Amino acid sequence: MGLERSAAVVIGSFPLGESDRVVTFFTRQFGKVRGVAKAARRMRSRFAGALELFTLGELVFFDTGRSDLVRVDHFDIVRPFDRVRDDLDRLGQAAWMAECVARLTADHDANAAVYGLLVRALRSVEALTPPGRVAVVFGVRCVDALGHRLRTDACVGCGRAALAAGPTAWIDVAGGGVVCGACATGNPDAVRVAPGTVSALRRLRLLDWTEATGGRLGRAEYELREVLEAQIARLIGQASRASRFVREVSRAASVPTGSR
Numbered sequence: 001m002g003l004e005r006s007a008a009v010v011i012g013s014f015p016l017g018e019s020d021r022v023v024t025f026f027t028r029q030f031g032k033v034r035g036v037a038k039a040a041r042r043m044r045s046r047f048a049g050a051l052e053l054f055t056l057g058e059l060v061f062f063d064t065g066r067s068d069l070v071r072v073d074h075f076d077i078v079r080p081f082d083r084v085r086d087d088l089d090r091l092g093q094a095a096w097m098a099e100c101v102a103r104l105t106a107d108h109d110a111n112a113a114v115y116g117l118l119v120r121a122l123r124s125v126e127a128l129t130p131p132g133r134v135a136v137v138f139g140v141r142c143v144d145a146l147g148h149r150l151r152t153d154a155c156v157g158c159g160r161a162a163l164a165a166g167p168t169a170w171i172d173v174a175g176g177g178v179v180c181g182a183c184a185t186g187n188p189d190a191v192r193v194a195p196g197t198v199s200a201l202r203r204l205r206l207l208d209w210t211e212a213t214g215g216r217l218g219r220a221e222y223e224l225r226e227v228l229e230a231q232i233a234r235l236i237g238q239a240s241r242a243s244r245f246v247r248e249v250s251r252a253a254s255v256p257t258g259s260r
């Protein structure tokens with residue numbers, strides 16, 4: 001309770017009443033914090049452009065302890081991440097990452113690892129690392145950091161350690177990890193992937209951030225994204241909103257110019 005201060009990233013917002021804005025921040029010290037920025041939508045607001053999605057800044061807020069919403073007093077820009085917003089693919093992938101954090105975390109539940117991941121991921125997207133790859137590396141590490149790590153050492157169905165080598169592997173997002181062929185049969189939560197995708201998942205956890213985001217993932221990028229989508233949809237009870245936007249952007253990008 002009282003006046004608090006923390007580094008924070010804007011991960012969502014919506015208008016409130018005539019001129020205010022409700023802003024969701026992910027702070028380094030307090031985790032997710034939602035607050036009202038008074039008069040934020042007025043022409044000469046003291047927040048002037050600072051509350052744009054993905055902006056990293058120094059947040060000062062007042063927590064009365066009586067409401068879920070704090071009062072946003074100041075938000076001074078440290079890094080605006082403009083470049084993340086000026087391209088549809090970058091915007092969509094970053095919005096997906098912000099949505100993961102916003103929906104998978106509870107208010108005032110600090111998680112320095114997730115905060116660090118989000119800032120690192122935004123930096124990579126701004127530095128023009130392929131945003132789809134950044135989102136997958138971020139997603140794998142984010143669900144791990146939030147305690148939803150998928151097991152890859154043994155079948156989560158029967159416990160058999162040595163999974164038979166074959167052309168196909170399965171990941172059961174409800175069961176929490178890889179499953180053998182027998183346990184995957186008839187299991188609606190088992191996502192079919194190439195064995196290389198399971199190896200890529202293990203590798204992405206071990207590499208440092210620059211190495212993980214620096215190399216091509218090939219088919220594993222697409223398949224890990226499917227696994228993450230299934231896992232996140234299960235955790236939040238529905239598909240993420242940003243995932244639809246990302247699909248529409250990639251569909252639009254794959255239509256050759258002139259055929260529309």
Ligand SMILES: [Zn+2]
Pocket residue numbers: 155156157158159160179180181182183
């Ligand atoms: Zn099994």
